[in-house]
Amino acid sequence: MMVSYKQIKHFSIHATDKDIGGVRDILFDDKNFVVRYVVADTNTWLPLSRKVVISPISVTRVDQEEETVDVSMTADTLKNSPSIDEHKPVSREFEETLFRYFGYGYYWIGPGAWGDFAHPGQLADPELAAMGKEEIDNKPENHLRACGEVSGYEVATQDDNVGHISDFVFDTNSWQIQLLVVDTNNWLPGGKKLAVLPSDIKNIDWSSHNVSVDLTHEGLMARPEVDLDKLDDAAYVEALVANAKLV
Structure with missing residues (x-):
């Protein structure tokens, strides 16, 4: 689940x-x-x-x-x-x-x-x-690291800072984090909640409250949006992770 x-x-x-x-x-x-x-x-x-x-x-x-x-x-x-x-x-x-x-x-x-x-x-x-x-x-x-601490950290792409970490999605069987959610609302009015994979993360910096990702600005913005109300649908989550890997 x-x-x-x-x-x-x-x-x-x-x-x-x-x-x-x-x-x-x-x-x-x-x-x-x-x-x-x-x-x-x-x-x-x-x-x-x-x-x-x-x-x-x-x-x-x-x-x-x-x-x-x-x-x-x-x-x-x-x-x-x-x-x-x-x-x-x-x-x-x-x-x-x-x-x-x-x-x-x-x-x-x-x-x-x-x-x-x-x-x-x-x-x-x-x-x-x-x-x-x-x-x-x-x-x-x-x-x-604490999710409560990292939530709110700004997300730095290869080009600029875009949004912030707003949530984490994990599997309660293996307890592996499957996705991190990036909220772009503070950068773009009416922003999106985008899926980022753990493999995208280069560094989490306590001092600057910053999460660096190995993505360009365009690469991040192309990631699929996350609907947190559908997390109980295994097929939806599987497709979400697969689509994030394709971008």
Whole structure:
């Protein structure tokens, strides 16, 4: 199933025993363009200073109709998990602590976005977790960024700046980001929402709040428009991605 960042921000998170708040943000890897964590908004039952993250490894279902994310843990398990500082980058050391707490295998050990696997849930296997801990000395750099931060960044083509990043579309099976949405309204009145592929991205610059794409101005403007209301139509999304690759 496909869902956008703006859509999932309205979803509630359900533990095995009760509702544990809603989705506050999404952290993605800007190297593999895969969602690594859901940041939980737990203000109703945790101190305001504590923010916790949920790996897709823990997610058992994303229900678009009910607008819920179900996770395979109790509220107390999440409550006692390591917390993050929203104003600081998530370090590899934090990720190791988090994955040891939950008993998961490390996604950064192996060639793919989820190590040796296509689906994050496979890393919940205890044998994989033990194997990962034996290889802890190999710590590739992480590349985590928040969708909430990158949303609004200006988009720089090879010629000029055109529009800004307004949304992200990802697959809730593999959690791969399929598309980024560029809104040209701030550059062109009555602008469009255009599909950009992760492979188009050259660089994301925090200091300048800028996303550089390997496209000309004309190339970007030729990209297909995105209808976010049709994301539940698999054929539509497949055609959208295919058309973006053709331009």
